[in-house]
Amino acid sequence: MFPLGSVLFPAMPLPLRVFEPRYLQMLQDLLPDGPAEFGVVLIERGQEVGGGEKRFDVGTVCQVAELKVADGYLALLGEGTRRIEIVEWTSEDPYPRARVRDLPPLEWDDDLQERFDQTEALVRRTLARASEFDDLSWSPSVQLSDDPVDALWQLAAIAPLGALDQLRLLRCRTARELVDAIFAATQDAGETYDARGL
Template identity: 50%
Template sequence: MAVLPMFPLGSVLLPGAVLPLQVFEPRYRALLRDCLAADAPDFGVVLIERGSEVGGGEHRSMIGTVARMIQVAELGDGRFAVVCVGTRRIRVNAWLPDDPYPLADVDDWPDDWPEDWRDDLESAATLLPQLADLRARVRRACALAGELGDGVFGDRLFGDGAAGDTDDVSDDPLVASYQLAALAPIGPADRFALLRAAGPAARIARLDEVMHDLEALLQFRLGGAGGLPSEGFGPGSDGRPRT
């Protein structure tokens, strides 16, 4: 167990993904200064399930990702411009009193996936073709979403890969499952469900379902057949993960 400073956000950080931040709220400026003074560039990021990023009182998820600061600049007006990268998944055991920023007792939560996965021929034979199909699905969905334009769902449309560039996706199913989840044009509810998946096999299967539905929705929209379905379809359309 470890105590980490925590930064609740309205978006989901995945291991391996890049997170740019502009930090202006005093308590989070204090968080960054304390991390820098202690030469400890890590803090936890969790999704705000209800409430706002500003002012406190939000309902925070119990699963998140450790963010490591790789670039920090203090701007003239007191704000910080920060670039972070997600490093590993964590579970929150308990939230501690804010001091002045959120703090939590956390444990690492590794994926259910062996390092020697290539030696498991059955798993490799199953997952690698699924991964190739999913890479193509994500690329197609990003292309379709690009034709519709940013903001079509009333939120930031794209993930980390607005151009749908899947060429550099790893052939390791664990790494690739997070990379494709970050690239996919989905909302925070679906992305959080992918973060929660037990391991890459479950994450790949779930993302494939999400991409299948999303591709059909985007083709429907491009066909000019009318408005969006009211709920349960598309990236975070009702703010809840698929079940």
């Protein structure tokens, strides 16, 4: 397990600079068995470096796609694959480990397409507005996957939201619940940016 200060969604990239001995050891243990996967969960309280943090109980499996040796660290590129729920934290030595269970994948319904299109338009407009105030990770014109469920997760990830709002999205049980939650959270974020612009 790799607790972070950010949420990883399925179908999203995860670039990491790995330098802590415990996570270097984790990768060393994972890589020979391939494909190398680890769980990513959001830290509730505490720091990313050094351990001892409190963590949320829902996360995403990250599959290692690329690994490069850099000056004093490993540059890792991973991708979120599926959601998990932590059943039990089992060990911290030499790195965090847990028993997990997979959460059911979302199922797409073509009846959601109109709502998805509305939500995508809102997210892109809000990203454009937010870019006037903040440096953002994602451009309003970023491409989404052709797979509708992957695109839905990507929309959740690029929406200009805080980590706790993102965690609420990650917990959604159906595609309909997720698209509605993205719309509502993005609408709230847009109102905040509008107020900042007054």
